[in-house]
Amino acid sequence: MTATTEDAATAAPDHDRTALHAPVVDWFDAHARDLPWRRPEAGAWGVMVSEFMLQQTPVSRVLPVYEQWLERWPRPADLAAEPSGEAVRAWGRLGYPRRALRLHGAAAAITERHGGDVPKGHAQLLALPGVGEYTAAAVASFAYGQRHAVLDTNVRRVFARAVNGRQYPPNATTAAERKLARALVPADDATAARWAAATMELGALVCTARTPDCGRCPIADRCAWQQAGAPEYEGPPRRTQTYAGTDRQVRGRLLAVLRESHTPVPQAVLDRVWHEPVQRARALDGLVADGLVEPLAGGEYRLPQSRG
DNA sequence: GATGCGTGGAG
DNA sequence: TCTCCAAGCAT
Numbered sequence: 515m516t517a518t519t520e521d522a523a524t525a526a527p528d529h530d531r532t533a534l535h536a537p538v539v540d541w542f543d544a545h546a547r548d549l550p551w552r553r554p555e556a557g558a559w560g561v562m563v564s565e566f567m568l569q570q571t572p573v574s575r576v577l578p579v580y581e582q583w584l585e586r587w588p589r590p591a592d593l594a595a596e597p598s599g600e601a602v603r604a605w606g607r608l609g610y611p612r613r614a615l616r617l618h619g620a621a622a623a624i625t626e627r628h629g630g631d632v633p634k635g636h637a638q639l640l641a642l643p644g645v646g647e648y649t650a651a652a653v654a655s656f657a658y659g660q661r662h663a664v665l666d667t668n669v670r671r672v673f674a675r676a677v678n679g680r681q682y683p684p685n686a687t688t689a690a691e692r693k694l695a696r697a698l699v700p701a702d703d704a705t706a707a708r709w710a711a712a713t714m715e716l717g718a719l720v721c722t723a724r725t726p727d728c729g730r731c732p733i734a735d736r737c738a739w740q741q742a743g744a745p746e747y748e749g750p751p752r753r754t755q756t757y758a759g760t761d762r763q764v765r766g767r768l769l770a771v772l773r774e775s776h777t778p779v780p781q782a783v784l785d786r787v788w789h790e791p792v793q794r795a796r797a798l799d800g801l802v803a804d805g806l807v808e809p810l811a812g813g814e815y816r817l818p819q820s821r822g
Numbered sequence: 823g824a825t826g827c828g829t830g831g832a833g
Numbered sequence: 834t835c836t837c838c839a840a841g842c843a844t
Contacts, residue, residue, distance in 0.1 A: 568840040569841045610829085646842050649841075762827060
């Protein structure tokens with residue numbers, strides 16, 4: 515890395531590195547949403563479930579599914595005892611149903627390897643299916659109050675603006691962003707965990723992607739992007755994902771039929787969801803390959819029955 | 823590092 | 834209508 519962002523982060527005097535902490539954390543104390551996974555009774559499992567569901571999915575859509583999920587499966591072992599297809603069914607229309615399969619797999623691993631308790635170690639968390647860098651740090655921080663750099667899309671955007679003076683962060687997370695995030699983590703565990711939640715919340719509620727509400731931002735007076743006159747993003751266009759006509763749409767339709775049915779579904783029924791046979795077959799094969807669908811003898815299909 | 827992976831709300 | 838985007842992960 516040649517450049518300036520890293521050096522700026524590491525070379526900054528201590529009062530600069532910590533200057534954002536108090537206003538952001540104080541703002542969080544006053545304006546944080548009362549979300550169920552932030553309550554003490556949620557526990558580490560509640561935090562983990564919420565993190566899986568929130569991967570690429572808005573809070574408003576997660577809320578009802580989260581409540582039902584925790585009521586039905588209050589501990590990892592409860593989920594692990596059920597067929598994986600039940601997790602896929604309960605996932606409903608949250609999207610990216612492979613997350614349901616991975617959460618079921620994580621519950622099984624927690625039950626087998628960790629005595630039924632969500633592990634505390636970042637490395638142990640990272641080893642669970644569906645847990646990447648962000649989710650491991652988030653669970654360790656939110657559930658266990660540990661000191662980690664928690665870098666999600668909200669935090670990346672906040673830092674891009676407040677520190678780097680850009681409207682948006684790069685398309686892919688860079689080493690410079692990770693280094694900056696690490697340099698900005700407060701020294702003590704409790705404040706670090708608070709900072710992680712606060713920077714995410716700021717990005718979600720105020721420093722939003724489309725129309726940031728800078729008038730309500732606790733650090734607007736020291737925001738590099740504001741000070742630079744809020745210049746427009748310049749960089750490679752952020753790829754806009756098409757959906758209509760893709761395999762994703764076909765997979766979604768196929769799985770919707772299977773979720774609704776509690777008996778095996780004949781091929782002929784699945785054939786009605788999409789007119790083009792080659793794409794239809796490819797989508798179904800993909801679902802089977804992903805473990806989201808189980809083929810039966812006689813051309814019938816159902817949600818998977820495996821218990822991990 | 824680039825892709826594929828769902829779904830629906832907001833502007 | 835159409836585009837953007839919403840607490841990423843695995844390959």
